[in-house]
Amino acid sequence: MRMSVYLSAIIAFVALAAGSIILPDWAMFLFAMALAKGLVCLGIIGMMRGGVVSFGQGLYYCIGAYTATLIANHLGVSDIFLLTLLSAAVCLVVGLVFGPLLSNYRGIFFAMLSLALSMVLYGSLSKMSFIGGTDGLNIGAPTFLGWAPEGRPLQTALYLYVVAIVVISGTLMRIYFDSERGLITLATRDNELRVEYLGASVRNLMTYNYVFGALLGGIGGTIAVLALGHVDPEFAFWTTSGEFVFVAILAGYLSVPAVFVAAIILELVRSFSNLYFPNTWQLALGIFLLVVIVALPNGLGSLVSKRKENKT
């Protein structure tokens, strides 16, 4: 069974990596951004499997992005691997601080407290004019172990980097979801009491899921800022987090690849509605959202996953 996970990981990598050849420039950028955001959403999926949804994942997206930017600008680090590691480490620490606190909350309260935390960050960053305030900061192009590409090679390298990270994290998360703890998490979503009475700590499970979400959020934010070249406090604003939740709901918690497909669909829909309905793109997006929620109540993943039905 485990072999098939690795096999599909390889297939996914090859399929996505092929994009670096066939995709035009704008689409490759769009895909890279979508995949980076998909990483953040994958973290939400991990929490969703435990029955909670964070409306404040922008917190880690933003911390990751600012960490990378500040380190790059002040310490002169431009290596993408190092930047990703450092941002992830910072997010890990912050996640470990808030995780145990948030693991006591459920439903709308979890959603709102996580939102409040990210809004406090938003407010604080907006005030810090020495790091750009609401205007934010720019970050230069990353280097790859000393190699400093420009133009299309840079975009290709970035794209392949995010593809690699996506496939690795996707595979790890799939292994986690299928693991004993993964199944217990799913049971928690259903019936917390049962899980506690079987002798497992629900708080502990929730904390882990939250910390994984923090890590993925930080990595997503780092890649996003390196692709964009710019970060501002909007990264932590509630609408940013709301978009992540939307992707997570669109994908459903059943399938890992669905998260990234959903992220790409959203980016495409938004980009084209922006251009073709510049005055009513919000309307178009809202209708799209409603249609998705009505048509696919369990998310895109339910199209391909048979988990809901009897397995005979």
Next chain:
Amino acid sequence: MSAGVLEVRDVQKSFGAVTAAKDVSVTVPQGSVYSLIGTNGAGKTTFVNMVTGYIKPDAGQINFDGRDIAGLAPRQITRLGIHRSFQIAQLCNELTVEENMLVAGAIHGKTGPSFLRRADDGSARDRALATLERFNIAEHRNRLIPELSGGVKKLLDIAMAMAGETQVMLLDEPTSGVAADEKFPIMDLVIEALRAEGVTVIFVEHDMDIVTRYSERVLAFYDGQIIADDAPDEVLSDPEVQRYVTGGPA
């Protein structure tokens, strides 16, 4: 004090003006089968809830293996070997019967639940299947919970509680919500399985036929107090019990 003895001493609990437990004291030796009787609100479920950690007593001690467990969290008590079932079977409705069992198995695995080991790898499934077979519900293993009959749900609920090392099992109304003709077969199955492992059993029951048939000793509750603690026949013929609990001679 010998191993496996559950000793409840002077336990008190009130919810606002309602007294749910008053000076409750009882010693349950290892391997015995006790039943709890009483009208609704008499304090039976409160007793179960206090022993298993859902409710913290206001005062008093609950000793198990010589350690006071009053006020511990449910999962800590479970880890000590005291398990329970529920009036309304507590199952994961979005999972299949087998997956429910795998959850229980994963939590009680030797090394604790893993981030990497597949929940449904071969040996785990074998173990789950064995337990399901012991409780005669293996045929339902691929069905989702809402499709099951009350009796199967109850059995699964108990089977899950049995996944770990069990020393004491508290069954909260094991036959409620079960069709009349299934009650005795289920009790036969459950009590036999538990006794085979030398587990101490405490069950809450309204059906006096079941009480007399399966328990060695009966605790009768009234208004938060234990008003009788004796063999079934003695308790059921006690006039006080007849007045407050059974509503007439058995």
Next chain:
Amino acid sequence: MDLLATILVDGLIYAGWLFIVSVGLTLVFGVLNILNIAHGSLYAIGAYASASLVGAYFAAGGNAFPFGSYIALILAAVLVAIVLGPLLERGLLRYFYGRDEVLNVLVTYAVFLILEDVMKLIWGVNPYFVYEPYTLLGNVEIGPLFYVGYDFAVIAAAIIVGLAVWLTLNRTRMGKVVLAVIHDAEISQTMGVNVPRIYLGAFMAGAFLAALGGALTAPMISVTPGLGPNVIIVAFAVVIIGGLGSVPGAAIGALMVGISRAASVHLVPEAELFIIYFVMAIVLMFRPEGLFAKTQARKI
């Protein structure tokens, strides 16, 4: 005037307006179990509707009796509730009852996006002004400061709204039925309560209160696109602080937000942007369900 008194008066004025909006949000959540992001859009539509209606009132010769514009304000809110309430509740939200809370938040987020553009299609992007009602009540001098009489009228309106909601819920038969539905919709249904009608009624009441908040604010601002998002997030904070579904909670929450905001403006202006979220995070850390929510033990 004493600084403390200024903070109190300023906080009270802000709280009054905020309470009207928040109590509608908390009511809808209490009954329908939906945290309505589109509440902010209803607020904005209320502001636009009142701007249009009051404008029409004066255009039709309302100058002869300018106080009639207050009736136009309230009428605008009623109109919004009558038109949009059934449309949103019957037409959309009822299909999502009993679904995941967070999914429902997303449904209303979609409604919010749609309404933002619909407003633009109806009213365009140019601002609307209706300041006549704002200046009609003259000024009030408190110490060395002038306040506009209208500000105190809004406080009065908030008190009336609060009392009305509380009395309706706790002192009337219909209110008792609503409370029963809040407690357990299924049991109420089996006991013969027309639950869908209660849901519709509660949503329309919530929509009315959102629109009323907007209608009462319209005279003191310029009504432009982008009003909604700013309001909803503050109203969220209020109901989370007070406890979702609690009317007294909304009142206390609005007061806490209003006064802490006023204190911050007068004492530490730097903190104004996040003081509200800060208060919300602190309250949630110590009272996870908010100040007034009842914690329910689950029967097992």
Next chain:
Amino acid sequence: MMTNKLKATAGAALLGLGLAGPAAAQDDTFKVGVITFLSGQAAESFGVPAWNGGKLLIEMMNEGGKLPAPYDTKGFGGMNIEFVVVDEAGGATKQVQEFRNLVQREEVDAVVGYVSSGDCLAVPPVADELKAFTILYDCGTPRVFEDNSFEYVFRTAAHATMDNVSLARYLKSRDFDVPSYAGLNQDYAFGQDSWADFTGAMEQIYPDAEVKTALFPKFGAGQYGTEISALLRERPALVHSSNWGGDLQGFLIQGTARGLHERSQIVLAAGDHVIPQLGNKMPDGIFLGARGVNGLAAHARGGELKELTDTMWDAYEAEYGVFPVQAPFRMWQALFGLKTAVEKAMADNGGTKPTDEELAAAMKGLTWDAPSGRIEMALADGHQAIQPNAIGTTKWNEAEGKMELVDVEYFSARCVNPPVGIKATEWLAQGFPGAECE
């Protein structure tokens, strides 16, 4: 475990769906990507009027002969002007993506856009990376070219420093006594920077003036009751605000209702654009600027640009029933600049449609006339414009039923903008070295 593969295929299918972009513009057309606010707060004050003005001007240019020389030729050097418009609302992240789409998918020949400073900081590195000719037409932050240099990016409007320097100079030249002052600015970078610029300029010109309080209400707050109480309590001689749009209108309505303008002199860095909407609700005697000689100040100026200004003014008023305020003026100066640059490049390359490189070379250090005055790409190695500015005082003309700007004072570009080679904040701190005032 088929699922992964299935999804990979689904992804590939999606790919194909999105890939077919529109064809590139022809040689006889020049395609401009326009980014401006069509929704949200800034739509009403800046985005929509700017684009209204822009659309009108492009139509006039495409017809040819509607404008005075040198703008009487058709289109851009004979090429027809096409445009694609994108809403600027949605934050810098979205704008970077949309910028790439405009350049790489829509294959526009030039991008003109950005009101928000955040967008103006985020987009230029991408523009340079893609080698895409880009004009920033509106945003204010000096940081764009002070922190970085860009090859393909130009800003055709002066940065915001001059707005507040002009205000301070206006106070001085009118001998206004300022023992103390206070500020109310929106809590985001533009508001914070404007306040810093104003206090910086005041420290030089009014070194003894005391700062009473600096208030930063939330962007889009709408209600200023508490802030106005604080301003009334502090009794500063002067209240400075760089608020715009709904935030400015709300502040003025609520402030005047409580007599703030009677207790303190109100000065507005960018306040002209609310005049058409507020009408006589705008109190008399407010000192305000328009971020350039725009709107009423341009109309009142006369001089050699009168014909150009009046042509645009009349056309705008006829089309939209309201007079043009600052935003369309800035869009116009961008488009006039672009026209000048395209035609200059074509004169150099023999009349073919210029490449991005040729356009950038032509734009660098360019000087041209616009209704808002003479625009000179004088700073940042020819990438940043300076332009003259004006401050005036509001006065309601009861007879004609319209607001007028009186006591207008015009400041030459080199008087209120820093010279080459010095950052705006340092220029303020050092007491305006090199300023050339008449």
